[in-house]
Amino acid sequence: MLLAIDAGNTNIVFALVAGETIEARWRIATDARRTADEYAVWLSQLLHLEGYDRAAVTRVIIATVVPRALHNLQTLSRKYFATEPLIAGRAPVEWDIALDIDEPASLGADRAVTAIAAHARHAGDLIVIDFGTATTIDWIDYRGAYKGGIIAPGINLSLDALVAAAAKLPRIAIEAPATASVIGRNTADQMHIGIYWGYVSLIEGLVRRMRAQIARPVTVVATGGLAILFEAHSSVFDVVEPDLTITGLAILAARAHI
Known part of the structure; x- marks a missing residue:
C-alpha cells in the first residue's frame, strides 16, 4: 500500500x-x-x-x-x-507534463501534482482551483501542459489579516452567511458577508477573465479542503474533487514502477 x-x-x-x-x-x-x-x-x-x-x-x-x-x-x-x-518532481517521478511558464522551477510541487491528476481525470482545457493557505487558480491545456495561473490569499489568511489589523473585529467562523442578504445588520454578519461573498466574487471574477483569455471550452475543477464550502453557493465549478493532490501523487507513484 x-x-x-x-x-x-x-x-x-x-x-x-x-x-x-x-x-x-x-x-x-x-x-x-x-x-x-x-x-x-x-x-x-x-x-x-x-x-x-x-x-x-x-x-x-x-x-x-x-x-x-x-x-x-x-x-x-x-x-x-x-x-x-x-x-515528487525528482527522479524517478519527475513531472511528465510540460511546464509552459517563465520559471518552471518555481512552480510548487502541489500545483504540478494537482495538474497531473486533473489532466488524467478530465479531457480538454481545465481551470483548477485549489483552496489552501493560498488559493491558486491554474490553467492546464488540452494537451496536459501547465500554462500558468493565479495566486491569491486563501480565505483563512484573508480573515486572519482582517482580524489582526482591526482590534475591535471578532474572530468568526468561515461559513456561508445565514441569510441571502448582502447588507449586514451587525458586525459579525457584515464580516461573514464580506469574507464569504467577497471570496465567491473573487473566484467567479477571476475564472470569468481566464475563460475569456483561454477562448476555448474549459472545465473548472475545484479541489482542497475548503472547496465544498463554496460549491453550494456558486455555479462556477463543474466538478469538485477534494483529494486531487493525493490522486496526483498516486498517479506519479504508479508510473515510477519501483
Missing part, C-alpha cells in the same frame, strides 16, 4: 492509497520542527485505529512546498516504513 504525503504550508495530509482508492487520510498541522519520531508515534496510532499495521505501507511518496519539513518526512519513511521515499 502507498503512503502519500502532501506537505503544505498549513497542514500535512497523510493518505493510504490502494490502487486508485484512498483508503484513509489524516491531517496534522505543518511544523518543520516536528521530528520523524513524533510523526511515527502519531501516525502509528492512527493506522492502528483504522485497522492497519505499519507493515501494510510498502511505498511512500512525498510532495512538499515546505523544504525544511522534507528531511524529517524522508527519515520517517526510511526508519519506520523501511522504504526510500519517492519525492
